[in-house]
Amino acid sequence: MASVAFSEKYFESLLKLTPKEQSQANKAVMLFQQDPQHGGLHYEKLTAFRDNKLRSIRANQDVRIILAAAEKEDLYLMLYVDHHEPAYEWAAKRKVEINPNTGSLQVFTVEERPLEETSRQPAAPEKPGLFDTIRDRQLLQLGVPEDAVDLVRAMKIEADLETARERDQIPPDAYEALFMILAGASFEEAYNEIVLTSPDVVDTEDFTTALTRPESLAHFTVADNEQALQEVLNQSIEKWRVFLHPMQRRLATGNKNGPVRVLGGAGTGKTVVAMHRAKWLAEHVATKYSRVLFTTFTRNLAADIQQNLNKICSSEALERVEVMNLDAWVMSFLKKQGYDYGLLADAKEERRLWEQAYSEKPASSDLSMAFFQEEWARVIQPQSVNSVDEYKKASRIGRGTRLNRQQRVEIWPVFERYRHLLASNHLKETDDVYRDARHLLEGQPQLRPSLCSVIVDEAQDMGAQAFMLVRALVPRAPNDLFIVGDGHQRIYGKNKVVLGQCGIDIRGRSARLKVNYRTTDETRRLAVSILEGVEVDDLDGGKDTQQFYHSLMHGPVPEVKWFSSLEEQADQVLTELDANGLSPEACCVIARTRNEVSALRSALENRHQTCHILDGRSANTPAGSLNLATMHRVKGVEFDAVFVASVNEGLVPLNLVIRSAADAVTRRQRENEERALLYVSLTRARKLAFIFGYGAMSEWFEAKKVT
Ligand SMILES: Nc1ncnc2c1ncn2[C@@H]1O[C@H](COP(=O)(O)OP(=O)(O)OP(=O)(O)O)[C@@H](O)[C@H]1O
Numbered sequence: 001m002a003s004v005a006f007s008e009k010y011f012e013s014l015l016k017l018t019p020k021e022q023s024q025a026n027k028a029v030m031l032f033q034q035d036p037q038h039g040g041l042h043y044e045k046l047t048a049f050r051d052n053k054l055r056s057i058r059a060n061q062d063v064r065i066i067l068a069a070a071e072k073e074d075l076y077l078m079l080y081v082d083h084h085e086p087a088y089e090w091a092a093k094r095k096v097e098i099n100p101n102t103g104s105l106q107v108f109t110v111e112e113r114p115l116e117e118t119s120r121q122p123a124a125p126e127k128p129g130l131f132d133t134i135r136d137r138q139l140l141q142l143g144v145p146e147d148a149v150d151l152v153r154a155m156k157i158e159a160d161l162e163t164a165r166e167r168d169q170i171p172p173d174a175y176e177a178l179f180m181i182l183a184g185a186s187f188e189e190a191y192n193e194i195v196l197t198s199p200d201v202v203d204t205e206d207f208t209t210a211l212t213r214p215e216s217l218a219h220f221t222v223a224d225n226e227q228a229l230q231e232v233l234n235q236s237i238e239k240w241r242v243f244l245h246p247m248q249r250r251l252a253t254g255n256k257n258g259p260v261r262v263l264g265g266a267g268t269g270k271t272v273v274a275m276h277r278a279k280w281l282a283e284h285v286a287t288k289y290s291r292v293l294f295t296t297f298t299r300n301l302a303a304d305i306q307q308n309l310n311k312i313c314s315s316e317a318l319e320r321v322e323v324m325n326l327d328a329w330v331m332s333f334l335k336k337q338g339y340d341y342g343l344l345a346d347a348k349e350e351r352r353l354w355e356q357a358y359s360e361k362p363a364s365s366d367l368s369m370a371f372f373q374e375e376w377a378r379v380i381q382p383q384s385v386n387s388v389d390e391y392k393k394a395s396r397i398g399r400g401t402r403l404n405r406q407q408r409v410e411i412w413p414v415f416e417r418y419r420h421l422l423a424s425n426h427l428k429e430t431d432d433v434y435r436d437a438r439h440l441l442e443g444q445p446q447l448r449p450s451l452c453s454v455i456v457d458e459a460q461d462m463g464a465q466a467f468m469l470v471r472a473l474v475p476r477a478p479n480d481l482f483i484v485g486d487g488h489q490r491i492y493g494k495n496k497v498v499l500g501q502c503g504i505d506i507r508g509r510s511a512r513l514k515v516n517y518r519t520t521d522e523t524r525r526l527a528v529s530i531l532e533g534v535e536v537d538d539l540d541g542g543k544d545t546q547q548f549y550h551s552l553m554h555g556p557v558p559e560v561k562w563f564s565s566l567e568e569q570a571d572q573v574l575t576e577l578d579a580n581g582l583s584p585e586a587c588c589v590i591a592r593t594r595n596e597v598s599a600l601r602s603a604l605e606n607r608h609q610t611c612h613i614l615d616g617r618s619a620n621t622p623a624g625s626l627n628l629a630t631m632h633r634v635k636g637v638e639f640d641a642v643f644v645a646s647v648n649e650g651l652v653p654l655n656l657v658i659r660s661a662a663d664a665v666t667r668r669q670r671e672n673e674e675r676a677l678l679y680v681s682l683t684r685a686r687k688l689a690f691i692f693g694y695g696a697m698s699e700w701f702e703a704k705k706v707t
Contacts, residue, residue: 002033003075003224005211007107010078011237017063017081025059025081026233032057033229036076046088050110051095054079056087064088068096070207077207077220079107094168095147098207102143103199104215105207106171110147130155130182138187142177142194143215144170158182165552173215173246176515183548193548196246214246240272240517241312251511252276255285259481261459261499261510263538265549266527266683267518270484271636274457275309277482281453282317285479290450293473295326296457299616301636302328305457326456326466327430330437337440337447341428353425357418362410371401371662372414378495380415381431382464388412398495400665434465438472449473452480458636459485459539463494467502487536487544491632491676493669498541506540514548518638519682520555523689527682530700534672558682558689560701566646569694570603573643576690577626584609584626586640590681592651597628600645604628631677634684641688644681649696652678675700 014022031038041057046066053068055076064087066080080090093109131139131152139149151169155161161178164170170178173194180190196214203209210216221242223229232242244252251262251273264270274294281292294309296302306323313321322329331343344350358369379399385391391412392405403411422428428436441448451474456462462470462485474480481504487496499506516524528546538544563569577584589604591597601611604626612621614629614637621627627639634642646652653674661667678700682689691701 001225002036003073003208003222004029004033004078004229005075005220005222006078006232007080008219008239008243009080009107011239013080013082015237021059021063025063025065028057028059028065029078029233030226030229032076033223033226046091049092049094051097053096054091054094056091066091066094070205072205073208075207075211077105095145097145098202098204098210099143099145099171099173100202100204101141101198102173102195102215103202103210103213104143104171104173105210105213105220106143106145106173107168107219108145108148108171109168111167111169127156129153130157130161131178134181134187138191142187142190143174144178145174148174152178172219179550180548183550185548193247196250214244214249217249218243218246238311240269244272244276245269245513245515247511247513248273248276253280255478256482256509257478258476258509259483259499259504259506261506261539262482262484262513263510263544264486264513265488265516265524265546266486266680267516267524267551267638268513268549269515269517270486270513271305271457272517273513274455274482274484275305275312278309278321278455279313279317281455281479282313282320286320286452288319290452292321292453292455293329293449293451294321294323294455294457295329295470296323297325297461297635299325299328300633301325301458304636326462326470327433330433330469333449334433334437334440339436341426341433343433344422344427344429349425349427353418353421353427356421357414360413360417362413365407365411367401367411368660368662370660370666372411372418374662374666375399376415376418377493381429382495384435384465385415388416391415398665400663400667431463431465434469438465438469441469441472448475452477453482454480455482455484457484458489459483459497460487460490461485461492461494462497464497464502467497467499467504471503483539485539487539488531488534488546489635489676489680491635491673491680493673496537497539500540510538510540512544514550516549516551516683519551519685519689520553520687521551522555522557523682523685524549524551526558526689527679530675530678530682531672534675555687558685558691560647560691561693562697563692563694565694566599566603569645569692570600570607572692573604573626573645573690574607574609576641576643576688580641580688582641582688583623585612585621585623587642588614588627588629588634588639588684589643589645590629590631590634590684591644591646592631592654592677594630596646596651597630601628631681635680638684638686640686641690642681642685643690643692644678645692647678647691647693647698647701649698652693652698652700 014025028041032041036043044056046054046056055067055069056064059065062083064084065078066087068077068079093111094107095110096107099106136149139152144152148170151164165175177190177194180193211220211222221232223232248269262270262273278292278294286292296305302323302325354369354373358372379394379396383394385394388409391408454470454474456470536544573589589600591600604611610625612625612627614627614633653671657670658667661670
């Protein structure tokens with residue numbers, strides 16, 4: 001039986017056909033796998049074309065499947081499917097080759113069409129080439145096909161590289177390397193990033209081996225038996241399930257000699273990597289008695305992840321993975337040990353307790369209640385400070401208000417009182433709960449759950465106590481921890497965590513994902529610009545950057561529009577939905593506060609638009625209803641279009657939050673978090689993003705507005 005592989009492009013083209021044609025194409029491929037020479041398929045060599053490996057078969061009278069044949073290996077690569085003429089047109093200039101330097105299987109176009117006119121404007125002849133500093137030999141090492149070297153040499157402006165990618169003249173791996181060079185990387189940096197496993201010798205005729213390389217598997221999937229073929233064809237191909245970026249694949253598979261940390265801007269596929277890692281661990285490391293715990297920040301995110309894992313894991317693998325938000329997991333664990341506390345989750349209750357505790361403040365002190373709350377969250381809880389003596393010694397690095405030892409002694413009773421109030425109300429904060437669970441495990445190791453591995457998603461919003469608990473949950477061993485996060489998206493006022501200080505040593509095992517698969521580059525740029533100048537950490541005491549972070553999709557630059565009233569803003573939301581043919585259930589209106597979300601809801605409902613508020617519990621949005629959510633709630637999810645609404649002065653950044661900061665340092669931290677909220681909101685958009693406001697505009701957008 002023949003082996004069949006499919007390119008990503010094949011599925012893209014398949015999905016453009018009618019359901020009937022798709023099913024005919026599937027049948028043809030299945031028949032082909034049984035018998036490539038079957039008369040009904042009209043297996044035909046496309047001799048006059050650029051690549052003599054190309055063949056076609058018939059799906060019906062008109063629809064043709066274009067494939068490349070490695071006949072000696074009885075291996076066939078399905079590349080494209082379309083109606084007769086466009087299918088042959090597509091095939092005429094394509095080449096399918098194993099790159100002799102990188103070993104990756106590449107499909108690209110060879111054509112003599114010049115690059116855009118822009119490069120040939122009067123001044124162009126003297127313009128230096130984009131890649132003049134890179135030698136031909138280096139271009140080849142980076143995976144540029146020999147046929148494309150002249151084209152690369154002719155590139156004069158950035159748009160030339162984009163044009164070449166859009167026309168498939170440069171294969172994706174070579175494009176990425178060239179993109180990095182343009183963005184300032186040295187040859188060595190680009191090479192190390194793109195050519196993950198440089199083969200010693202490449203056999204350019206050995207397609208079977210080429211298809212095992214991560215670079216090839218980013219764009220091809222193999223079905224080497226009938227069952228595999230059925231599976232590939234039956235599932236609607238969601239790309240993330242099959243076509244992993246080489247870096248994603250490298251991270252998701254194989255034994256790791258200890259904790260791994262994965263960073264990456266919004267939409268770079270961190271959660272996808274974490275899910276594939278869970279799958280790999282479930283298949284290779286876990287047993288029924290030693291499972292994988294996949295934790296994330298909220299119940300909604302855990303539910304989404306479970307749903308997606310169901311799509312990629314067998315039922316045996318699923319039994320070996322437990323998905324839960326960390327709070328829920330720890331509470332359930334503690335309850336089983338007879339723990340008799342509830343979690344303090346109600347902001348009003350919290351405020352009430354603080355107001356009582358604040359009354360212990362010495363009359364001589366003019367510190368605000370906000371100061372005490374911040375001090376508690378950023379100094380006392382992360383360091384498990386339990387007594388005045390410990391407080392005297394506690395590190396207060398990063399705090400804006402200085403306190404000498406005497407002052408610490410004087411204000412300590414406020415914290416003691418707050419702790420007492422929590423206890424007398426049978427309440428604990430999450431940090432307490434994490435700590436209690438860890439102490440329990442340290443004192444009674446036999447209680448340790450049987451886990452071989454813990455995966456942590458959205459790590460930027462987990463604090464030190466959470467990570468110390470995670471460390472205690474699983475013994476130090478290969479594959480023990482896999483941590484995924486993005487400091488740019490820290491929105492819950494947690495201290496920056498330093499994994500090394502929580503006993504988690506990631507040295508030599510960390511990576512950053514750079515390709516945004518969700519958002520258009522135009523939206524991504526705007527989102528990144530909001531965080532300009534904000535220093536972002538890498539979860540381990542170092543700095544993170546957005547260098548080389550890019551998106552391959554393009555669309556309109558998000559519009560920043562201003563209105564005179566909330567009602568006018570609501571009108572415009574409806575106008576844009578209509579004008580862009582958007583389904584309301586695939587879109588979301590996002591505002592900073594719950595009150596503003598409610599006001600928007602009323603305005604939209606008054607205009608006969610049904611709305612669906614995304615809150616703590618997720619339920620599917622009914623068809624025709626428009627999603628509405630706060631900025632906090634949209635973390636980790638995505639929509640075709642987002643309307644970041646009511647970006648008004650006072651709301652963005654939220655005045656209340658900024659004004660109540662006890663000192664300048666805290667104010668800056670809060671302002672950065674407000675920026676992160678906008679970054680998160682904007683990067684939820686798959687196709688379109690809008691920034692709307694009314695009344696006085698947020699100072700952050702004054703310069704960008706369109707009237
Ligand atoms: N290899 C891939 N091929 C195609 N699509 C992908 C790939 N990896 C991820 N995606 C898609 O990109 C989008 C973002 O992925 P994911 O949610 O994993 O990113 P993330 O880095 O966790 O995002 P965020 O931090 O913004 O929540 C999803 O729609 C996902 O299906």
